[in-house]
Amino acid sequence: xxxxxxxxxxxxxxxxxxxxxxxxxxxxxxxxxxxxxxxxxxxxxxxxxxxxxxxxxxxxxxxxxxxxxxxxxxxxxxxxxxxxxxxxxxxxxxxxxxxxxxxxxxxxxxxxxxxxxxxxxxxxxxxxxxxxxxxxxxxxxxxxxxxxxxxxxxxxxxxxxxxxxxxxxxxxxxxxxxxxxxxxxxxxxxxxxxxxxxxxxx
Numbered sequence: 003x004x005x006x007x008x009x010x011x012x013x014x015x016x017x018x019x020x021x022x023x024x025x026x027x028x029x030x031x032x033x034x035x036x037x038x039x040x041x042x043x044x045x046x047x048x049x050x051x052x053x054x055x056x057x058x059x060x061x062x063x064x065x066x067x068x069x070x071x072x073x074x075x076x077x078x079x080x081x082x083x084x085x086x087x088x089x090x091x092x093x094x095x096x097x098x099x100x101x102x103x104x105x106x107x108x109x110x111x112x113x114x115x116x117x118x119x120x121x122x123x124x125x126x127x128x129x130x131x132x133x134x135x136x137x138x139x140x141x142x143x144x145x146x147x148x149x150x151x152x153x154x155x156x157x158x159x160x161x162x163x164x165x166x167x168x169x170x171x172x173x174x175x176x177x178x179x180x181x182x183x184x185x186x187x188x189x190x191x192x193x194x195x196x197x198x199x200x201x202x203x204x
Contacts, residue, residue, distance in 0.1 A: 003021060006019040016116075018046070018114070022144065023121065025142070027167055027171065034117050034119050035120055037118055037168065038116075039168065060107065086107070121147035123146065125143065
């Protein structure tokens with residue numbers, strides 16, 4: 003984390019350093035990658051960037067409606083990560099309490115990147131059901147890399163491999179979410195038959 007902060011200290015495009023990474027299905031190489039996404043789990047930034055966030059009061063604004071269709075699609079990661087927008091809407095109605103969605107929004111509108119390790123150094127323990135915003139599930143679990151990450155990108159640009167891995171992760175995440183939500187409908191042949199009939203009827 004500290005090595006990354008020192009290495010990219012003078013680069014205005016790098017906004018955040020993450021200790022966690024999205025589960026990588028086909029990329030197990032050492033090192034790190036840049037992404038337009040971000041994560042609040044084991045993270046760091048510079049005071050200069052946090053000052054922009056605070057001074058502009060980005061933490062109390064929903065700027066997503068001002069995005070054009072392409073920007074919104076990218077921000078919500080092709081609709082697979084639409085919980086970011088939901089979190090902001092709920093927070094503004096005081097139905098939720100978040101800061102990371104606003105932070106991600108700030109990075110996005112400033113065309114910034116987050117540096118992720120290709121192998122996660124941290125895990126979010128809140129997915130055991132005790133977390134404030136997290137239900138009991140293992141969808142975001144990643145093996146912990148206990149060795150240091152020492153390889154860093156020389157060019158500040160989004161990693162297509164990391165993007166592909168993240169896309170595959172979210173597809174799998176949405177699939178598991180869907181079956182978990184409808185698990186009662188798949189618990190027996192009769193329930194499944196009724197579920198399919200209802201879908202065809204609609």
